[in-house]
Amino acid sequence: MPPTRVMVNPVACSGHGVCAELLPELITLDEWGYPLIDDAPVPPALEGQARRAVRDCPALALLLTSRDGGR
Amino acid sequence: MDGITSSTALWFASRATGIVALVLLTVVLVLGIAVNRHGRLPGLPRFAVTSLHRAVSLLAVAFVAVHVITAIADPFVAIGIAATVVPFVSHYQPFWLGLGAVSIDLMIALTVTSLLRGRIGRRTWRAVHWLAYVSWPVAFAHSIGSGPDLWRGGLLDLAIACAVAVAGAVIWRVVGTRRETPLSQRAARVLAGWPGSGPGHRRDGPPGPRPRDAGRLRAGRLHDDRLHDDQLRDDQFRDGDLRPKAGAR
Amino acid sequence: MTAEHMTEQRPTGQRPTGQGPTGQGRTGRGRTGRGSARQGRPPAPAGLPRLIPGGAGPDAGLGAHLARLGPLPYPPSADALIGVAEAAGLTGRGGAAFPVHRKLSAVIGSGRRPVVVGNGAEGEPASSKDGSLLWLAPHLVLDGLQLVASAAGASRTLLLVHRDAALIAHLSRALEHRFAAGTDRALVELVEAPPRFLAGEESALVNFINGETARPQFKRPPVYERGVGGRPTLVQNVETLAHLALIARFGAGWFRAVGSPAEPGSMLCTVHRADGGSHVVEAELGAPIRSLLRLGPGVQAVLCGGYHGAWLDPEQAARLSLANASLLPAGSFAGAGVLAELPAGRCGLAETARVARYLALESAGQCGPCFNGLPRIAGALADLAGPRPGGQVLSDVRRWAGLAEGRGACHHPDGFVRFVRSALAVFGPEIGRHAQGQCSATDRRPFLPVPAAAAGEADWS
DSSP: OOOOEEEEOTTTOOOOOHHHHHOTTTEEEOTTSOEEEOOSOOOGGGHHHHHHHHHHOTTSOEEEESSOOOO | OOHHHHHHHHHHHHHHHHHHHHHHHHHHHHHHHHHHTTOOOTTSOHHHHHHHHHHHHHHHHHHHHHHHHHHHHOTTSOOOSHHHHSTTOOSSSHHHHHHHHHHHHHHHHHHHHHHTHHHHOHHHHHHHHTTHHHHHHHHHHHHHHHOGGGGSHHHHHHHHHHHHHHHHHHHHHHHHHHHSOOHHHHHHHHHHTOSOOOSOOBTTBOOSOOOSOOGGGOGGGTTOHHHHHHHHHTTTOBTTBOOOOTTOO | OOOEEEEEOOTTOOOOOSOOOOOOOOOSSOOOOSGGGSTTOOOOOOSSOOSSOSSOOSOOOHHHHHHHHOOOOOOSSHHHHHHHHHHHTOBOSSSSOOBHHHHHHHHHTTSSOOEEEEEEOOOOTTOOHHHHHHHHOHHHHHHHHHHHHHHHTOSEEEEEEOSOHHHHHHHHHHHHHHHHHTOOSSOEEEEEOOSOTTTTSHHHHHHHHTTSOSOOOOOSSOTTTSOGGGSOEEEEEHHHHHHHHHHHHHHHHHHTTSBOSSSBSEEEEEEEOTTSOEEEEEEETTOBHHHHOOOSTTEEEEEESGGGSEEEOHHHHHHOBSSHHHHGGGTOOOTTOEEEEEETTSOHHHHHHHHHHHHHHTSOSOSHHHHHHHHHHHHHHHHHTSSSOOTHHHHHHHHHHHHHTTOSSSSHHHHHHHHHHHHHHHTHHHHHHHHTTBOOOOOOSOOSOOOOOOOSGGGGO
16 A cells, blocks of 8 residues: 655645644644644544544645645 | 324424524634634634535535425325425415525525535635525525414524524624734735734734834835835934834844 | 856845846856757857846846747746756755655646746845846846746646735736747746745745745645645745746756756856845855855955854855855755845944844744744844843853744744854854943944844735
């Protein structure tokens, strides 16, 4: 299975910060409240939590991607 | 159990679950606005607001379902299954129940899109979710119109409280949105707030203390590039020596 | 190696005012194009310039264009065009240097009729090469646009330009002549872009054409999959299209006659001289920077790559050449070919602060790290450009730069950070002087061109 990564849509993100609470192993907040995301592949143990974080983002800004990040 | 007693039980159940559903839907709407406004419930983490909004909405759906099923099952009033989702076709109180049907249709749209929000894309989900602002008033009108329980006493107070809560939350939403800095001004506002790195500048302007002296870069003068150049140069510099003139920062 | 100088241009891309020197520059490589053998077609331009005829006066019209270069040969198939673009190694001249054949393949292979956009928006204030090209060689650009539109079977063909009534009129006339002469297969729509730094960014211009503001979008899906009207969209800089129009006539081998194997061909550069004037010049890729700039004791620093590029020491610049292979390791890049010499006697920090302020205000305001980080950095740079900034300022700048970089929907914060970091490095000694309350500048006038930034929402549409 291709490695999944967490990614944020920075246009949609308004800094709610829910993701950092639900996935603290991979996401912290910068000094302005926006997510700093570890772009390493999501460990299998965290995949459920990652999906929950994606689902619960109020702005639907968080994504799980199996493609290589890249803008 | 004779028909009248079971009918009464079902009728009571329908009315009771309807009232609870109205209260829950009120809570859902207020929580939804709280999420949008980045509101926090005291002592609870951020995800609590959004999780509660989701949980209570599902609970509300459950209560609405029971409310509808008991109403249909009750043999005393002639409400067919169709009337629950097709507006204005019931024989009993067609108008007020019709509003209930409209409200349910909207709720189905909201629920389905929200359960599938990861798949349908952000824009579609948002567009449908606006219907929440239609769904609540319609449900409220249905409640008042078809529920004489709510016209007196404690339940009247409850209905009024729900209306006030929604009105307050909507005002919060509208005022908050109007105070939001438009995209084109966000960088300018942060610049005008310099110095003062403070905690996050989010949508409603930089929180934290107003900076002592933002005179040089005050918002009204941001468009005048020339003035800024002067301030960088003439105000600050004197013959290669950078001692500030009196009064400059 | 020399490069052919073109008409003096004022930095904001206004009408050319006169003629430049008409010396015949050579590439110094001794190779010539192989154009003269084609059935009665005029010979291929040998050496430089290629895009704009030597001694550039105002555009002489369609007739002169066809007389100089011959008619446009449409390739027999889309694959043929892709093939010749690949063989030529043509990369985008808008700054990103993305291989043209790959963009073409992605869009043409999509199965839907795409939209083709020629990008002449040129949001970079210090660049006037696209404006010059559209003034002086519009038919070359329009040829290239036709090639791509025809090969792609475009459902719409657009040319995006500055809001400049005179330029629009000029291009409209050119299009009318072509229509009358029957040279075009695709109908070209002229679109005016708002004067924003980011208006020429691919997803921003697509958003603008779709009726929204000229703001960049999150790149999923990318514009070559879903762009204007939901269709796959090909966006190509106008200079790239011009090169393609020549490649179609004279071949990939001719294109590769100048430049290097890895970075072939030529590119237009906007040069801002230390004397305050500027001009547009066509240079081969790999040309030494010192052949394009005077350098010397009157120059304290060189800006290479425009406002998303990097400051360089003159000694460093003198060792580098106009190619990403040379510039990227030095922290710069070729970009859209903007080169500026900062005269001695100016304050590099003040210049940087002015530009940074403009860039910060040109943020689309969509992404938190950008609209928070860039203005703070700009404010801090203004402090550094002043006397005795606080001790924290420099470390704040570095921290914010790290937070802004890579976290926007577009490359604006990345380019900004590159520009700022290079300033901190190159003007390090000046930072030290300012900390002591001294400044080495003797000339207070602003040097780099900085227009008024966006003021309100209306400026983005």
